[in-house]
Amino acid sequence: MLRDERLSQYALLTVALALVATYLFPVYWMYVTALKSGNEIVAWPPTFWPADPDFAAAEVWERLQMATYMKNSVIIAVGVTLIVVTLGTGCGYALARVRSRWMDVVLFAILMMQVLPSSLMITPIFVAFSQIGLLDYPRTAVILAQAAKVLPFYVVLTRATFIQVPKELEEAALVDGNSRIGAFLSINVPLARNGILVAALLIFLQSLGEYVYSRSLIQARAFQPATVGLQSFMGPNTSDWQGVMTYAAIYVTPIILFFVLLQRQIVSGLTSGALK
Amino acid sequence: MSAPTSSFRDGRGFDRILVWITLGFLIVFSAFPLVYNVIMSFQNVDLFTLASFDRPFVGLDNYDEVLTRNATQIIVRNTAVFVVLSVAAQLSIGFALALFFQQRFPGATWLRGLFLAGWIMPGLVVGGVWSFILAGDFGVLNWLLQTLGVTDDKIFWLSDPSKSLYSVIIANVWVGVPFNMILLSVGLAAIPDDIYEAAELDGAGRVWRFLTITLPLMRAQLGAVISLGIIFTLQQFDLFAALTQGGPSNGSNVMQYWSWELSFQDYRIGQGSAVSVLMILVVIGVAAIYVRSTRHEHAA
Amino acid sequence: MNMQIEIDQIDKYYGAYHALKSVDVRIPQGQFVALVGPSGCGKSTLLRTIAGLETISSGAIRIAGADVSSAPPRQRDLAMVFQSYALYPHKTVAGNMTYALRLKGMNRAQARARAEEIAAITGLEKLMDRYPRELSGGQRQRVAMGRAIVREPQAFLFDEPLSNLDAALRVHMRAEIRKLHDRIGATSVYVTHDQIEAMTMADHVVVMRAGVIEQQGAPLDLYDRPVNRFVAGFIGSPAMNFVPARVGDDGGHVILDLPGSPRLTFDGHRPAGEAVIVGLRPEHLIPGTGDNALSLPIANVERTGSATFVRTATDPDVMIAANDRLAGVTTGTITVTIRPELIYLFSPETDGALRTG
Numbered sequence: 001m002l003r004d005e006r007l008s009q010y011a012l013l014t015v016a017l018a019l020v021a022t023y024l025f026p027v028y029w030m031y032v033t034a035l036k037s038g039n040e041i042v043a044w045p046p047t048f049w050p051a052d053p054d055f056a057a058a059e060v061w062e063r064l065q066m067a068t069y070m071k072n073s074v075i076i077a078v079g080v081t082l083i084v085v086t087l088g089t090g091c092g093y094a095l096a097r098v099r100s101r102w103m104d105v106v107l108f109a110i111l112m113m114q115v116l117p118s119s120l121m122i123t124p125i126f127v128a129f130s131q132i133g134l135l136d137y138p139r140t141a142v143i144l145a146q147a148a149k150v151l152p153f154y155v156v157l158t159r160a161t162f163i164q165v166p167k168e169l170e171e172a173a174l175v176d177g178n179s180r181i182g183a184f185l186s187i188n189v190p191l192a193r194n195g196i197l198v199a200a201l202l203i204f205l206q207s208l209g210e211y212v213y214s215r216s217l218i219q220a221r222a223f224q225p226a227t228v229g230l231q232s233f234m235g236p237n238t239s240d241w242q243g244v245m246t247y248a249a250i251y252v253t254p255i256i257l258f259f260v261l262l263q264r265q266i267v268s269g270l271t272s273g274a275l276k
Numbered sequence: 277m278s279a280p281t282s283s284f285r286d287g288r289g290f291d292r293i294l295v296w297i298t299l300g301f302l303i304v305f306s307a308f309p310l311v312y313n314v315i316m317s318f319q320n321v322d323l324f325t326l327a328s329f330d331r332p333f334v335g336l337d338n339y340d341e342v343l344t345r346n347a348t349q350i351i352v353r354n355t356a357v358f359v360v361l362s363v364a365a366q367l368s369i370g371f372a373l374a375l376f377f378q379q380r381f382p383g384a385t386w387l388r389g390l391f392l393a394g395w396i397m398p399g400l401v402v403g404g405v406w407s408f409i410l411a412g413d414f415g416v417l418n419w420l421l422q423t424l425g426v427t428d429d430k431i432f433w434l435s436d437p438s439k440s441l442y443s444v445i446i447a448n449v450w451v452g453v454p455f456n457m458i459l460l461s462v463g464l465a466a467i468p469d470d471i472y473e474a475a476e477l478d479g480a481g482r483v484w485r486f487l488t489i490t491l492p493l494m495r496a497q498l499g500a501v502i503s504l505g506i507i508f509t510l511q512q513f514d515l516f517a518a519l520t521q522g523g524p525s526n527g528s529n530v531m532q533y534w535s536w537e538l539s540f541q542d543y544r545i546g547q548g549s550a551v552s553v554l555m556i557l558v559v560i561g562v563a564a565i566y567v568r569s570t571r572h573e574h575a576a
Numbered sequence: 577m578n579m580q581i582e583i584d585q586i587d588k589y590y591g592a593y594h595a596l597k598s599v600d601v602r603i604p605q606g607q608f609v610a611l612v613g614p615s616g617c618g619k620s621t622l623l624r625t626i627a628g629l630e631t632i633s634s635g636a637i638r639i640a641g642a643d644v645s646s647a648p649p650r651q652r653d654l655a656m657v658f659q660s661y662a663l664y665p666h667k668t669v670a671g672n673m674t675y676a677l678r679l680k681g682m683n684r685a686q687a688r689a690r691a692e693e694i695a696a697i698t699g700l701e702k703l704m705d706r707y708p709r710e711l712s713g714g715q716r717q718r719v720a721m722g723r724a725i726v727r728e729p730q731a732f733l734f735d736e737p738l739s740n741l742d743a744a745l746r747v748h749m750r751a752e753i754r755k756l757h758d759r760i761g762a763t764s765v766y767v768t769h770d771q772i773e774a775m776t777m778a779d780h781v782v783v784m785r786a787g788v789i790e791q792q793g794a795p796l797d798l799y800d801r802p803v804n805r806f807v808a809g810f811i812g813s814p815a816m817n818f819v820p821a822r823v824g825d826d827g828g829h830v831i832l833d834l835p836g837s838p839r840l841t842f843d844g845h846r847p848a849g850e851a852v853i854v855g856l857r858p859e860h861l862i863p864g865t866g867d868n869a870l871s872l873p874i875a876n877v878e879r880t881g882s883a884t885f886v887r888t889a890t891d892p893d894v895m896i897a898a899n900d901r902l903a904g905v906t907t908g909t910i911t912v913t914i915r916p917e918l919i920y921l922f923s924p925e926t927d928g929a930l931r932t933g
Contacts, residue, residue, distance in 0.1 A: 012381035019373065020387050026450065027393065029416060030405045042414040045423075087301050090294030098291045106295055108567060113306045115563040119513035119532045120552040121306070123539040124313035131327060148305030155298060168662035171629050174649040175656040176676035176727070180290035186675075190666045209398025211514045216540055227400040231517060234404050241408055248401045259396050263389040266396075267458060286648030 027256070033245040041241045060246040064233060066226070070251070072139060073225035076214065077207040079143035084154045085200050087147075092158030093188055097167070107159075114152035118212040121149070126216055138218040142225075145213045150203050157202070157269060161195025162188060198269035201262065205255055226251050310556070317553045321545035338550035342538070347526045354441050355530040358448070358512075363505040365449040370456025370501070375490075377457070378464045388461065391454035399451065403518020406447040410434055410519070437527030440520045444528050447515045452508060456501055463497030464490070496569075503566030510559050531555045579638075580605040580763040581626065581731055586635030588621060588787075595621050597787045599635075603731075603765065603780070608757050610778035611767045613810070618787040619767045623733050626765060628652050639730050650679075655724035656733040659740065661716045663708040669695075669719050670704040676727045691726055697756070698722040714745050721756065731763040738773065750777055771811050775799070783807050805853065805927040808920060814858045814885065817894045820924065823850040830854050830921070834890050838870045842919040844932025852930060855920030858885070858897035861912040863905070871911045877902070886910055 021028075033041060037054035040047060061067065095107055125145050126135075134141045165188055173183035189196070211227040218224050224232075230251070234244050259266065283289025317338050319331040342348060377388040394402070409417050412432035421427045433443040467490065475485050513532055516522055522529035522537060529537070532555055539548030581603040588596035596618050603609050611619040624630040626637060628649035636645045644652050655676075664672050670691055677687035695701045698718050708716055717737065724732055734753070738746045754777050757764050768774055774781045775795040782792040783806075791798060791807045802808035808816045821830040827848045829841045846852065861870070863886075875889035879901060886896040886905065896912055921930040 009381045012379055013383065016377065016381065016384065016387050019376070020390050023391055023450075023453070024393065026402070026405045026409060027397075029409060030401075033408060044414055045419050046414065046416045083301075087297050091298035094291040094294040098288075103295070106299065110298070110302070111567050112560055112563055113302050115507045115511075115559050116306065116310070116556060117511040117513070117532050117559060119511070119536045120556050120559075121309055121313075122536060123545060123548045123552050124309035124316060125305075126539070127316060127321065127326060127545060128309060128312055131329065144305055148302055151298060151302060166660060166662065168658045168660050169664060171627075171649075172656065172658060172662035172664070173675070174286075174629065175627050175652075175654060175733075176723075177650040177653075177679040179285040179648070179650060180287070181285065182679070184290070187664060205396055209400065209514075211398070211400050211517065212536070215517070216536070227398055227514070230400055230404060234407070234518065244404055245408065248404050252397050252401050255396060255398070256393055259393055260390075263386070263392070267389050267392060270392075270458065286650070 030245050030248055030252075033241060034249045037242055054242070056242055056246045057250060060243050061250065064229065064243060064247055066229070066247065066250060068222060069224060069226040069229035072223055073208050073227070073251075076139055076142055076146065076210060076225055077204050079139070080146045080150065080207040080210075081200055081204045083143065083147040084151050084203050085196070088151050088154040089158055089189070089196060090184070092155045093162045093184060093192075095155065096159045096162035096165075097170075110152045110155055113148075114156065116149070118145075118149055118210075121145070122212055122216045125213070129217065135217060135219075138220065138223045141217045142210065142213045145217065146207050146210050149213075150206055154199050154203050157199035158192065158196055161192040161199070161269075164195075165191045194265065195269055198262070198265045201258065202266065202269070205258065208255065313549050313556070314553055316546055317549035319546050321549065323543045326545065334546070338546045339554075342547050342550050347529070347534075350526050351529045351531060351534050354526075354528065355510075355532075357441060358445060358530050359506055359509045361442075361445050362448045362452060362509045362512075363502060365445070366452035366456045366505055367498070367502060369449065370453050371460050371498075373453065373457045374460040374464055375486075377461060388457070391457060393454075394450055395452075395454040399512070399514025400518050402447060402451055403515045406443070406450070406515075407434060407519050410443050410446070434520055435524060437524045440524060440528035444512075444515050444519050447519060448509065448512055451512075451515070452505060455508070456505060459501050459504070460494070460497060463494050467493050499569055500566060503562055503569075506562050507559060507566070510555065510562075578605045579603065580607075580640060581765065582636075582638040583622070583626065584636040584638065586625065586632045586637065588618075588625060588630065589633045595787050596625070596632075599784075599787075599789055601782055601789070601792065603763060605763055606761050607779045608754065608764045608766065608777060609780045609782060610774035611765065611782045611784060612769065612771055612774040613784035613790075615769060616786075617784040619769075619782075619784050620735060621787075622784070623656075623735055623765060623767045626652075626731075627654055627656050627733055653727075653730045654733055655727045655729040655731075656735065657720045657724050657737040659736040661708075661720040661737075661740075663716055663719055663723070665708050668705050668707055669700060669711075669722075672708070672719055673723050673726045676723070691722075694722050694726040697759075698725065713741055714749070717741060717745075717749060721753070725756065725760065729762075731765060732757070734764065734766040734768075736768055737766075738768075739770075753777065772813060775811065781811075783810060801929075802855075802920070803929050805855070805922045805929075808855050808922070808929070812857055812859075814895050814897055816920070817856045817858060817861075817892070818922070819854045819856065819892060819894065821852050821854045823848055823852060825849075830919070832870075834870075834872065834894075836871065838872075840870065840914065840919060841868050841916045842921065842932060843917040846921065846930060846932060851924050853922040853924050853927075855922060856894065856914060857918065858895040859899075860914050860918040861894070861896045861898075862914070863896065863898050863900075863902055863910060863912050865911050866913040868916060869911050869913045871909050873909050874905070874907055877906055 032050060035050040035053045035055065037052065040051055095103055129135050129141050169187050170183045173187045178186065209227060210225065214225045214228050218228065230247055233247065284293060318333055318335060320334045321331055325331045377384050409415055410433040412418065412430050412435065418430045431439060433439050471489055472485060475489055480488065510532060516528065516530065516533040520528040522533045531551055535548050535551035535555065538551060539545045579602050583599055583601040586596055586599050599622060611622055613619050621630060625632050628644065628647060632645060636643055638644065639652055664675065667675065670688060673691040673694065674687035677690060692701065695704055698721055700718055700722050703711065703715060708719065711719065720737065738749050741749060750773060766777060778795060780792065781795050781798055783790045783798065785806055791803045798807060798811045802811060805818065820833040823846045824831050824839060825848050827845045829839050830852060832838050832840065832854060872888040872890055872894060875887045875893060878885040882899065884898045884900065884902045888894045896910065921932060922928065923930055
């Protein structure tokens with residue numbers, strides 16, 4: 001009986017591994033292709049392990065000027081994350097604490113702004129930004145637009161975290177002699193720290209992969225992030241697949257590492273925010 | 277000797293200020309563009325009038341124009357196909373995986389989490405990888421299909437107008453499956469085991485338990501996941517940019533890509549706005565239904 | 577007397593809901609006051625308005641003579657012990673205890689020394705560097721107490737602080753809290769739904785119902801002279817029996833609306849023929865025969881060892897609490913007597929106590 005149980009567990013595990021492997025095949029394919037050179041890339045039938053592995057990372061990094069692109073991506077992601085965390089944390093807290101019809105209206109408005117697609121918002125943002133001259137600071141323009149895009153998501157995620165901090169703790173701090181902001185900073189924020197960090201990380205990763213705004217608001221190559229750079233090398237007739245895949249691999253490896261390390265926290269943060 | 281106290285330090289003013297900080301930013305960078313968008317959709321906006329604050333109003337001309345184009349019908353149809361197929365596939369695959377990973381075996385939760393790697397990757401990278409997988413001459417998908425005997429000829433996923441939309445759908449389903457699966461897993465985990473045990477004692481088999489217990493109890497969750505799926509699918513842009521650019525000949529064009537194309541490649545910004553306004557109405561409509569339905573549930 | 581906390585005719589509304597209705601309590605320096613009542617009676621709301629966690633709609637609250645009606649909690653210098661203890665989970669015991677002191681501007685070393693001092697009193701000295709999650713329920717309770725004491729506040733507020741403890745520990749902490757109160761000479765306001773806690777701990781008990789103070793006074797005064805049926809029924813355990821009755825011809829006895837229409841003589845006079853509700857405390861009904869006796873059929877008998885509870889098969893039923901075993905009493909009828917001065921009369925219309933003097 002116990003033996004059967006054991007066996008079926010291993011059978012399930014095997015199927016699970018097969019499912020994960022199938023699903024993650026494109027990721028594997030990206031890495032393998034990055035290691036293939038010349039004709040092997042377009043070989044038919046395709047080879048599933050490079051016959052002659054060729055690490056092109058350094059060469060691609062240099063040739064495709066990835067340093068600039070990655071730097072811009074990081075600048076944009078850091079800028080967005082800073083703005084969003086600074087502006088949004090308090091709002092997530094207030095929406096978690098105060099129950100009133102006004103707060104319901106605010107929450108509803110924020111949820112509605114969360115769903116606005118970037119590709120639809122870019123037209124008015126582009127025109128307005130160009131009219132007030134913000135396009136002269138293209139990365140700032142992208143940071144502001146992207147911050148507005150992801151701020152609602154961050155507020156919803158942090159709100160779910162703050163709801164879990166018991167109200168009495170804050171009240172105890174008030175009775176102990178603290179002001180509202182003091183209690184917020186010394187009690188609520190430290191206790192919601194994990195949720196805030198996960199939300200901030202998600203915002204950071206999302207902004208690291210931002211494309212629409214950067215593509216539309218940034219003209220100069222020197223300010224473009226990695227997504228736009230990748231797109232420009234990947235025209236419909238590209239033949240440098242090793243270059244593209246190496247570029248992609250360099251770009252997403254840190255993201256994937258981040259994710260694997262913090263998988264559990266990300267999953268729980270994501271589910272609590274999306275469904276409450 | 278009641279000391280005068282500031283509402284910010286000690287009272288409700290603190291909450292209000294915190295909310296207004298966020299709201300203010302969103303009003304400037306989200307709500308205002310939203311309104312401006314509507315205004316522009318009634319104006320003639322192109323490269324020449326771009327910088328002007330005094331543009332000619334043209335009434336419904338932009339809407340008229342974008343709705344009567346030849347391409348419009350294809351693009352609207354594409355959008356519908358894209359949303360329906362993407363959501364249906366994401367949901368069924370996601371649900372199946374969620375059910376599978378609900379079983380108890382070592383590492384189930386961790387392995388399930390790995391799927392999110394697909395969701396967290398930048399859309400443009402996903403598009404790049406898939407465009408290589410889907411390549412006509414040497415793409416690994418064609419090799420697989422031929423080896424399995426599904427097709428004899430190579431399918432030119434990206435360059436065949438009748439296939440290009442499906443290439444984006446395939447990539448989009450890949451991106452969307454993990455999110456669907458995780459959300460549905462949460463719902464499945466919330467169904468108490470003893471309900472299943474009671475049904476088993478009552479003589480219900482696996483399939484019957486799924487139909488009579490799992491599905492009804494997951495109704496709310498499924499509704500939420502479908503709404504979110506529609507919303508995310510309507511946000512999808514990066515995959516179009518990376519895979520097909522809406523082509524060939526609008527074969528894979530959808531409203532949210534077309535709006536951008538009108539504004540940023542044809543410079544018919546007024547028309548881009550008109551398409552954008554129409555689609556935003558759709559998205560907000562879906563979102564409002566979703567939010568209202570989840571609210572009701574909390575009340576119940 | 578020197579009033580430490582004065583609650584002067586306060587009202588509290590939540591929207592249209594009237595949570596506190598003209599509440600008026602005066603608490604002298606050093607007194608232990610219990611706010612007691614069923615859940616939803618407003619006792620916690622009243623405590624929170626004293627703390628400043630809720631605003632009042634009208635009236636005034638004065639602490640040590642100063643009007644704090646609109647002052648925020650931090651300006652009231654009160655310490656509060658919460659039902660959940662509300663220990664800061666990210667701070668050690670020492671961190672919890674020094675939090676308020678540091679806010680007052682005391683330096684780290686001084687605050688720590690002061691916390692050590694209080695820890696010695698409350699038996700926490702070995703736990704100072706532990707986190708709340710590493711403590712047992714009883715230890716957390718002590719930390720909550722210690723955190724309050726260390727502040728030397730104008731008054732202590734307790735919001736059902738013992739309700740999360742098991743029964744034995746609760747009885748123990750009851751005595752301990754009262755001992756600490758006496759030792760510190762503090763003023764305390766203690767909210768509880770448990771009338772035994774209120775009766776055993778407090779100098780002054782405030783009984784509330786639906787936002788109104790029904791009666792306040794010394795514990796035994798409430799027991800001996802309840803002003804209405806609610807207080808009579810709420811104070812005392814098991815609860816007072818209420819039986820409809822009519823005043824007899826001589827105006828000095830009542831005829832109970834029970835099988836056999838038993839007659840009981842009471843102390844004093846009421847108009848003959850008046851309809852009344854008679855209140856009989858279970859512990860005042862003494863099994864045995866004699867004057868002022870009452871014979872009723874038995875429904876069931878419960879023996880706890882120290883006490884025996886007999887419930888009668890009547891409508892309404894009558895509970896009898898005896899502190900002997902009543903060996904042999906199981907079925908049939910039981911006869912009890914009651915002293916005339918222990919019979920309470922209430923008006924069936926107003927539920928108010930009727931004067932018999």
